[in-house]
């Protein structure tokens with residue numbers, strides 16, 4: 191019997207705050223299929239304003255937001271260029287192919303970025319052998335690459351290439367606010383070149399459900415119809431949107447604390463003798479290689495679980511994700527437990 195549970199599996203496990211629960215009860219609602227829910231409209235408009243885009247659309251998840259964005263940018267039979275290690279390519283059930291009839295041209299990322307020369311090399315232009323290409327997707331922060339934040343300067347360069355090659359640019363910004371807080375750069379600057387951005391309210395920002403897509407008015411109008419096609423038209427959604435308003439108003443700046451806790455964990459693991467470079471992990475995700483240990487990832491996860499510590503494996507590594515519900519004391523507890531495990 192463990193006397194403590196520390197859930198480091200993901201920032202998706204965050205629960206709504208007490209204030210969110212109070213605002214849910216009070217939320218003014220209407221039928222959003224008729225665009226009559228004032229609270230979700232307020233949230234969508236606020237998100238658009240923060241990103242300096244024309245409009246926003248509330249969706250049920252990051253996966254749905256990415257899918258709808260790709261369905262809206264690209265037509266069946268066209269090709270999307272994205273990261274070999276991206277969430278869209280690996281963890282969204284291939285929805286873009288199954289439901290969108292889209293093919294993917296994956297490019298191996300370096301530190302969460304598509305190498306510019308590789309991107310240019312993979313833009314094929316009109317050639318009888320290749321599908322028409324319509325879209326480039328970036329991910330910021332990059333989950334599979336340790337939550338690395340991608341700079342605005344780099345996104346600017348990608349935007350210029352997309353402009354020159356008549357390609358749209360979508361950012362999977364599930365954790366874009368983690369990038370913004372770490373880089374100390376407004377999301378409006380960070381995402382200026384993007385035609386669409388999907389960001390999660392339900393991860394570090396602690397809302398119980400939901401993401402938002404932002405983009406041009408025309409794009410969002412077409413995305414709204416594609417959301418309906420995938421069964422995403424919602425009714426009195428203001429009860430959830432009320433939590434998203436709190437996410438945007440009060441839960442962004444505190445992400446810095448999650449980054450500090452992740453850095454403490456990485457530094458502590460290094461002090462315990464693990465081969466880990468804490469400087470690689472700048473936001474709320476830490477990957478631990480067990481190469482020099484005598485445990486498989488599953489064995490190690492099992493030993494952690496016996497101590498009440500939950501984490502996930504990612505390929506051959508252990509992934510730890512910090513969030514609001516993990517305290518500094520919890521991190522110290524984890525380090526002590528791991529110390530006892532290996533020594």
Ligand SMILES: Cc1ncc(COP(=O)(O)O)c(CN[C@H](C(=O)O)[C@H](C)O)c1O
Nearest residue numbers: 200202251252253254277281333362364
């Ligand atoms: C970069 C990125 N983009 C999109 C999504 C999808 O968001 P949801 O569909 O879970 O809301 C995720 C979720 N990531 C989850 C996690 O990290 O625990 C799992 C792996 O799906 C993501 O990390």
